[in-house]
Amino acid sequence: MIYDFPDPTAPIRQGDIFIGIPRIDLSLKEVLVADEDGDRVTNWEELANQGPVKIIVPVRPVAAIVATQDCDAIRSPDITLCEIREFREIERKSKDTASAKGWKSILTQHARINQKWFYLPPNEQLGFSKKMGVDFLVTLRVPREDLENLRLFRRGRLNDTADEHFRERIGEFFRRYPYDEWYILDSDEFLEYKKEYKDVEPFPWQAS
Template sequence: MQRIPRVDLDPARLLVMSDSPQPKTEVLDWLKIAARMERTPALVSVRPVYAIVITQDCDAGRVEDIALCEVDRFDVVYPAGKDAKYPKRTMDLITKQSRINLKWFYLPREPRIGFTVPMAADFQSVLHVSRAYLEQNVAAMRLARLNDLADEHFRERLAEYFPTIPLR
C-alpha cells in the first residue's frame, strides 16, 4: 500500500486547541491531556509512507481498523544491511538474519512499483487505518500484492514475530 498516513508526535509537546471563549493553542504533555478524560483537538504531523497489511484475512472484513506495518528502505529498517548492495551479499545476509532477526521482512527491488532499492516491512512500526477508508480508496493506495510464495513466507515471519499467546 502507498500513501498510508503515519502520524508523528511528541507526547511531551502536543499542540492542542482549547474550546474556551477565546480559542487558543498551547503546548501540553500527553498525561495532562489524558487526565481530562475527554477528546482534545491537537495539531500533529502526518506523512505518507509505504505499508503492508498485517491484519489476517479472516479478520479484515469485520474489524474497524486494518493494521499495517510500515515499509521503508532496507538499510533504514536494518542498518547493518547497508552493506548489502550486491545480490550475493544481500542473499547471504537475508538468509542468515532471517533466522536471527524477526523484526523485518525483506522486499527486493521492484522498479515497476517504485522500489528502486531493497525495502523491508518493519514489524516494529505498526500503523492503523480505517477499513472503510482503505476499501473506498484501494485503487489509489494498493501498490502491488505479494506473489503466493512471498505471501506464505511473509505470513510465517509475521506469525513468528507476533505469536499468538494463549491467556490463562
C-alpha cells in the same frame, strides 16, 4: 518477482501493499492542542483525564503492507499495516553491502536470525527502486472502510509463496521471547559485541 497485481476492486487482503498511508508522529511531552482560546502546547499527562481533545499532529505519507489477517480484513473496523522503508534503514548489517554474495547472506541467513523485518525486492510497478523491508516494529492503524475507499493507493500484493512466508514471519515476531542476547557473554566477549552494537549496556557481571 514475488508480487501480484490484483484488480482495483478486489477485497483487501493480508500482504496488500499501499503507497501513501498516513503516519502520525506524536510526542507525548509536547502536545499541540487546538481549542477556542488558540493553540497551546502541553503534555499528555495533563490531557489524559480530560476526555476527547483536538490536537494538531504532523503526518506524512509512507508505504505500508497489510498485516491484518484476511478474515479480519473483511469485517474488522480497523486495519493494521506495517511500515515499509528502505532495507538499509531497517537492517544495519546491510549498510555497506554491495556484492551479490553479501546480499545472499543477509537475505537468507540473517532473515532467519532477525525476526523484525521482512524483505521486499525492488519493483518498478510498485515504485520500489531500491531493496525495501517491512518493519514489524512500526504499525499503523486505519479505518477499514476508509482504506477500502482508497484501494487506488494499493500498488500490489505479495504472491501466494511470499504471503505464506509473510504470515509466518508476523507470527514469529509477535510470539518471540524478547531477551538481551548478550547477557551470556563474559566481559571480553561483551566488548567485542559492543563494537558492533554500540548502544547496548553491559550486565553487572560483564563490567570490567
